[in-house]
Amino acid sequence: MDTQAGWSGVRERVIAVVEARRRAHGWGPPPHAVFEPVLTAAEIAEVEAQYGVELPGEYRTFLAEVGAGGPGPEFELTSLRRVDGTWGWVWEDGDPLLLDPSGPFVETEDWADQQLATLRAAGYEPTTRDEDDDYLNDYREVFGDAEDRVWHEERDRGAILISDNGCGMTSWLIIVGPHRGELRDRNVGTNPPYIPFVDGHGKRHNFHTWYLEWLGRRERDIRASEDGGPGPQ
Structure with a gap:
């Protein structure tokens, strides 16, 4: 795993993609910041102490360098927040989702x-x-x-809901177990298997490669629209 993956320039690239999408749809200024604030080293340590785990390196550096929540595959990432003294992952201001670290995924x-x-x-x-x-x-x-x-x-033990992709589709980041740091895809509307996210070569994604693949796809959509193709979705 690329546990030391850096995020230089990613925050700015994502903001540019979001702004291009808003222009393409004729939308006004966003009602809130594109990204939630980054977490400090002390806050990340507090999260890890609460759950007794070490977060995967790619996700840990994202929290510290990019944001604790924001755009991402496919709609938005769940946001890591402290709510009433407890850290959890929040989707659309719902109740925090907690990690069960008691066993491997x-x-x-x-x-x-x-x-x-x-x-x-x-x-x-x-x-x-x-x-x-x-x-x-x-x-x-x-x-x-x-x-x-x-x-x-x-x-769901040992994993967290990292993004809700609409229509029952969800993405999960494994925190505990031999596949720690990998992503799984699942339609929670039925009872199908959890399927590994893989790249074009069949290699399993970690958080860094998964996020950058999505970002690259969005940037290509924008370039295509500027060349007369369909606009960004």
Whole structure:
């Protein structure tokens, strides 16, 4: 992983992209700053102490050099904020989302085994996997109204929602486990697998490469529109 990746000039490039998009759509000045303020070293240390983890280096330097929230794949990043004394990730001023650092993020191919262990610990022997190749229906049988909470607590453990991309599509940054620093794509509207974000060569993205790929795509859209192509989306 490129844990020492720098962000020189990225903040300015993103602001230019946002301004170009506003001009293309005829929008007025933005109602708020493009980026949230950067975090100090002391604030980042406070976040890490609260959760007992070290943030992936690419994301850590982004917080310190670019901002604690702002534009990003595909709409906006969740914002890391201290709310009532607790650090969490906020989307559209909702309640802070907290990281569960108690265990590693469970990859899709290992998820059914994790469910199996949880169900057996609750005294239930699962029957067969359902159409999504896991035991979601058994979770509903065992945990009833609490199923959704139990399922999500286990499924999202070790990762944070880093961006909500609309229409149920979400991006997750892994904080704990062997794939720490990688990104996963998931449609939370249904029950599909978490899929690694990869570049054009099939290499898995870290936060730095993932963010810069999005920024480069937006800049190419703007150049194309200036050459007579469709405007930036």
